[in-house]
Amino acid sequence: MDTQLTWESDLEKARVKAERERKFMLVDFSRER
Amino acid sequence: MSYPSPNVQSLIAEWFVPVRLLLNRAEDRIHFRHYRVIWTPTIAVLDRRGVDHYQSPGFLPPDQLLSTLRIGLARALTAWSRYDDAADQLRTVADDPTNGLAPEALFWLGVSWYLKSRSRTALMQAWQRLRDDYPTSVWALRVPPGQDAPEP
Secondary structure, three states: OOOOOOOEOOHHHHHHHHHHHOOEEEEEEEOOO | OOOOOHHHHHHHHHHEEEEEEEOOOHHHHHHHHHOOOOOOOEEEEEOOOOOEEEEEEOOOOHHHHHHHHHHHHHHHHHHOOOHHHHHHHHHHHHOOOOOOOHHHHHHHHHHHHHHHHOOHHHHHHHHHHHHHHOOOOHHHHOOOOOOOOOOO
16 A cells, blocks of 8 residues: 555665655564564 | 555655564564564654654554654654754644644644743743643643743
């Protein structure tokens, strides 16, 4: 259902992206079903 | 967790880089320990240094999830001294009297206004509204006793 969002799976890569885009990170701590 | 609501997706896209970490994935477990996450799902708002500012455990319906994200975002914005942006997010939640998260939003709205202005009057504008409109809320109880409404 997450049609518009691309979820990162690597926290460090996400951090670099957040730095570049001047955004925060939303981390979904989850588990595979 | 699924994020089917367009409003939720829009807020995430505007303000966040979304990350999904899985307990089942061995390399992710260090992050569960680091951020002290003991339940799935939990969502956390982190800044770009990796500092966590807000966590919310469990599932939420879309409307409550949206409000929760706004409060979490506002907490991070406040920590980064972006008080006006934080207040914008908090007001959206606080101004809806049917929103169960309005008391929490009002509490942090007062904090945000105070940190911006160092004005007790600004703080109490939000906190008096919190006490008047939601007197039984645990967030109203967090306002120290003896705090009076500001002078008109």
